[in-house]
Amino acid sequence: MSILVVGSVAFDDITSPSGNVKNILGGAATYFSLAASYFTQVRMVAVVGEDFGAEQEKVFHKRGIDTRGIERAQGKSFRWGGTYSHNLNEAKTDFTELNVFERFQPKIPQEYADTEFLFLANIQPTLQADVRRKMNAVRLTGCDTMNYWIQRTPRELAATLKLVSVLLINDTETKMLAGETNLPRAAQKVLAMGPQALVIKHGEYGATIFFREGAFGIGRHPFRAPTLPIDEVKDPTGAGDSFAGGFMGYIASQEDLNREVLKRALFYGGVMGSFAVESFGTERLQSLTREAIDERFQVFRELTHLE
Amino acid sequence: MSILVVGSVAFDDITSPSGNVKNILGGAATYFSLAASYFTQVRMVAVVGEDFGAEQEKVFHKRGIDTRGIERAQGKSFRWGGTYSHNLNEAKTDFTELNVFERFQPKIPQEYADTEFLFLANIQPTLQADVRRKMNAVRLTGCDTMNYWIQRTPRELAATLKLVSVLLINDTETKMLAGETNLPRAAQKVLAMGPQALVIKHGEYGATIFFREGAFGIGRHPFRAPTLPIDEVKDPTGAGDSFAGGFMGYIASQEDLNREVLKRALFYGGVMGSFAVESFGTERLQSLTREAIDERFQVFRELTHLE
Numbered sequence: 001m002s003i004l005v006v007g008s009v010a011f012d013d014i015t016s017p018s019g020n021v022k023n024i025l026g027g028a029a030t031y032f033s034l035a036a037s038y039f040t041q042v043r044m045v046a047v048v049g050e051d052f053g054a055e056q057e058k059v060f061h062k063r064g065i066d067t068r069g070i071e072r073a074q075g076k077s078f079r080w081g082g083t084y085s086h087n088l089n090e091a092k093t094d095f096t097e098l099n100v101f102e103r104f105q106p107k108i109p110q111e112y113a114d115t116e117f118l119f120l121a122n123i124q125p126t127l128q129a130d131v132r133r134k135m136n137a138v139r140l141t142g143c144d145t146m147n148y149w150i151q152r153t154p155r156e157l158a159a160t161l162k163l164v165s166v167l168l169i170n171d172t173e174t175k176m177l178a179g180e181t182n183l184p185r186a187a188q189k190v191l192a193m194g195p196q197a198l199v200i201k202h203g204e205y206g207a208t209i210f211f212r213e214g215a216f217g218i219g220r221h222p223f224r225a226p227t228l229p230i231d232e233v234k235d236p237t238g239a240g241d242s243f244a245g246g247f248m249g250y251i252a253s254q255e256d257l258n259r260e261v262l263k264r265a266l267f268y269g270g271v272m273g274s275f276a277v278e279s280f281g282t283e284r285l286q287s288l289t290r291e292a293i294d295e296r297f298q299v300f301r302e303l304t305h306l307e
Numbered sequence: 308m309s310i311l312v313v314g315s316v317a318f319d320d321i322t323s324p325s326g327n328v329k330n331i332l333g334g335a336a337t338y339f340s341l342a343a344s345y346f347t348q349v350r351m352v353a354v355v356g357e358d359f360g361a362e363q364e365k366v367f368h369k370r371g372i373d374t375r376g377i378e379r380a381q382g383k384s385f386r387w388g389g390t391y392s393h394n395l396n397e398a399k400t401d402f403t404e405l406n407v408f409e410r411f412q413p414k415i416p417q418e419y420a421d422t423e424f425l426f427l428a429n430i431q432p433t434l435q436a437d438v439r440r441k442m443n444a445v446r447l448t449g450c451d452t453m454n455y456w457i458q459r460t461p462r463e464l465a466a467t468l469k470l471v472s473v474l475l476i477n478d479t480e481t482k483m484l485a486g487e488t489n490l491p492r493a494a495q496k497v498l499a500m501g502p503q504a505l506v507i508k509h510g511e512y513g514a515t516i517f518f519r520e521g522a523f524g525i526g527r528h529p530f531r532a533p534t535l536p537i538d539e540v541k542d543p544t545g546a547g548d549s550f551a552g553g554f555m556g557y558i559a560s561q562e563d564l565n566r567e568v569l570k571r572a573l574f575y576g577g578v579m580g581s582f583a584v585e586s587f588g589t590e591r592l593q594s595l596t597r598e599a600i601d602e603r604f605q606v607f608r609e610l611t612h613l614e
Contacts, residue, residue: 182540184538208536220606222536223609229494264613299527
């Protein structure tokens, strides 16, 4: 089966305690696509500028990713610069240049109409909803958002949340969206806004999936997956989008949509996030094998499973 | 088998968003003993004042805890007052009166000499080391400490760490003790200071145990146990000591000391911590059954284990 991701393709300048890089390929849709490409056929809808050339395109084509939905616009691609200090949990943004991304109006190629899985990366909620409404064959929609939209466009976001199956956000975003400081209570409030399931990403502590009652089968509890304790996090950029790529990509590779599949998907999300941070940019995500991924999946299992 | 705990018995005033209580039985050794009493025979060494009477003693005796090592001194018992705001992760201390605890010199009753398991709750490191040296039959020693001792008495603490098997501290304490912001690297540095294993408590995100190479058998990885997402945390006081009680109590109930036992113990630690926060003070810990504990152990398993 195939999955469509709608989101940003960008060029990043990144500084971390491990070094710095300039002008490397980044963006949510980029990290997502590369991570998901190890599980399923990936299609992209994004916009880039004239600085996006054959070199960048090759990164996607090498992984068999369908880039026909990447629109070329006049001007420069989205650019972002960020610095991580010793506390790698948060980046200080050095600059953001939206460039061609500012007027991004997602256009879905006719060839993508049969796509069964959809991931709405972090863009303006109304654009997310528009894309979802155009995709009639979709069986499951994943969605990301951020503080900016939660605070600035709450009504638009509420409309989008009614259209998505799984929302993937972090602890802070969950609490802000729910207006509630207790995380399990906040999760219940977010589920009442629309999604069938909520994935809360805890950074270095892993992630928890909460299910709406009766959604994806029967079950009493949420489910928690770990991350790998990593000695050297080189560059946390894209960890969340890589997580989403592993999570959604694995789901799209399965026939059934039940809780066990979503639980295993949560592990694969953690696995892809853990690879992403091992190198600057998408380097590690470009050179993986399914064997290496499944080996690390086993490590995640050993990390959490009793005999 | 039996376990000896050395630490504080106190009276607490606690305010949280769920209400407030005054003058309730608290202290690290109290929470530890009650939690461990569901797994093994518990012996206590502590000091109390004249305000500690039959009512308090009964709480321990009902759980079959041996209180012969609780010394009665002239004056008042240790008293602590704390307030939790909506962020329940940290208490604001309203007052601390050390009282008889200020001159605490642990005395080990002759009847305790054969104790095989020892837990050194959070007291001055030199007192911890003194107790450890007196206990010749001990097979495994658990130890807690805090920021105060890490900063004020680093040399004394270093000497104590050479005598303990398992250190149980939180993320911040681990990083401070190691002088290292990356948690897995910090864990390795702490293990190099003496302990065979290090349990890092992550609060609402569970706990991770790191093993020194070759300690408690062979294995490649650390191991992570969850906590239960709880809708209403009434009172976080004593969660860490209850965690230690479940962890050490389970270990003391087992014949073998291997990694699988320590992993299961990490789950039982989380289970007892999750019960502790459900009511003010030790209320919930006083009224449990082993069946309720094992039922929650199963919930923890379902929360983390794939089919």
